[in-house]
Amino acid sequence: MSGPATRTARAIVDELVRGGVTDVVLCPGSRNAPFAFALHAADAAGALRLHVRIDERGAGFLALGLARGSGRPVPVCTTSGTAVANLHPAVLEAAHSGVPVIALTADRPTDLVGTGASQTIDQHGLFGTAVRQFATASTDDRRVRAQVCRLLAAAAGPWPGPVHLNVPLAEPLVPADEAWPPGRPDGAPWTAVAPSVPHVPPLPLDPTAPTLVIAGQGDPGPDYDGLPVVAEPGSAAWAGALRAGPWLLDEPALRPQQVIVAGRPTLHRPVQRLLADPAVAVYALAGSGPWTDVPATVRAVGSLPTMLPDPAWYDAWLAADRAASAALDAVLDAGQAPIGLRLARELVAGLPAGAALTLGSSNPVRDVALAARPRAGLTVLANRGVAGIDGTVSTAAGLALAHGGPAYALLGDLTLLHDVTGLVIGPEEQRPDLTIVVLNDRGGGIFGLLEQGAPQYAGAFERVFGTPHTVDLAALAAAVGIQHTAVAPADLAGVLAPAPGIRMIEVPADRSTLRAAHAELRKVIGAAVAEAVAGRA
Known part of the structure; x- marks a missing residue:
């Protein structure tokens, strides 16, 4: 016994x-x-x-x-x-x-x-x-x-x-037999627990006022028909959101009177500036957990009431979105934008229907938010709960094993290296069908876009923020027994067909021009949006 x-x-x-x-x-x-x-x-x-x-x-x-x-x-x-x-x-x-x-x-x-x-x-x-x-x-x-x-x-x-x-657990720690299932005590049925879902009253907002929806991970996903939506890729609302929404948030002519926060947006600083604006009334949709209110401006939490938006308000956002998208694509097609943005656009457009996509928490998720055209038919995941790079390879593998369809991940090189053991899978274990696309700029590219990446800090930046490395990703892939291919973004579509097992697609990049390229792109898009807004005045 x-x-x-x-x-x-x-x-x-x-x-x-x-x-x-x-x-x-x-x-x-x-x-x-x-x-x-x-x-x-x-x-x-x-x-x-x-x-x-x-x-x-x-x-x-x-x-x-x-x-x-x-x-x-x-x-x-x-x-x-x-x-x-x-x-x-x-x-x-x-x-x-x-x-x-x-x-x-x-x-x-x-x-x-x-x-x-x-x-x-x-x-x-x-x-x-x-x-x-x-x-x-x-x-x-x-x-x-x-x-x-x-x-x-x-x-x-x-x-x-x-x-x-x-x-x-006290010894002995090994069994005398391998019997399964174990015996159950008499009268010990499974205790079924039905979760209680309280009634949530509608938000006390003006249904006719110019209203913008900001959606992040955990968005409860109601129908926002007739309202402009700026959504992060991990949101349920992303497929129907404005493509260039994050680029439009600082345009004065598009400033809303009300903002509805759905889920937990964490990616864009213009979102936080908007939510902190005392001239904007901020409301939060009730979800499955605490609502997001970083600047402490949320006036009420509730369900989405019936909205009566002015079509002209929505049309203004659509026109600005078209102008910004056209300017963005022109720069991307000319090869003058950061390579991560073009990679994000090409990857999302080239994924097969029904695919799952895991995004790294630094630049990859932001690149998709800034450059990819939102589309239905994808399951998109990013570890934005605490936005760490920990365990992203393992998370992608878990999603792939549960998803049952083609699965992909878009990671930076440091995020990949942080979880190399996620690629170490025993010979008797089920291996996910997972394509890992790695933007390899040999260091921490995102820091170049933050305050510490400013020119006056160049003397310290590369060692303590850029954290360069010399890892050969092809050799790393060989060491863990996975296929490796290096491509340019323009050639990505040709290698995205679903394949069995784990494989790595490396896209080399240079991060030294990242900050300047982003700044120039903001100018180009800003000018195109200003012209579009002026043309409707």
């Missing part, structure tokens, strides 16, 4: 399966051996799909990508000690993006904490307020199953997010 640790692990895994979990990520370890055996048995029985990874940080983001792609809670199981701490970046991203990730962490028995026992830390509440709920697993079969039910309900509830189940 197997010991208490095995029985607890089997009960937890069984209850996760009964609660709808279909994917679990596991990292190897000794203390979580009972989970490793239980998950292996459940996978062999077809009860779930197991993904094994050697790096806990990447494993956490793989779980995040799987959860984003499937809409289901995804546990990531680790051993004790620093293994648990390495989940923290993914837990934070899940918390701020509203993604149901379950940190399932093995622990030493509580009486060993503080004794100097190896690989032992105080894991109680390790993730603090980042998790929606924390529990230390009971040793009673019926109670631990109830705990799992509560944690699943919290992870997938009205405000989805990460939860943490810490499981102290």
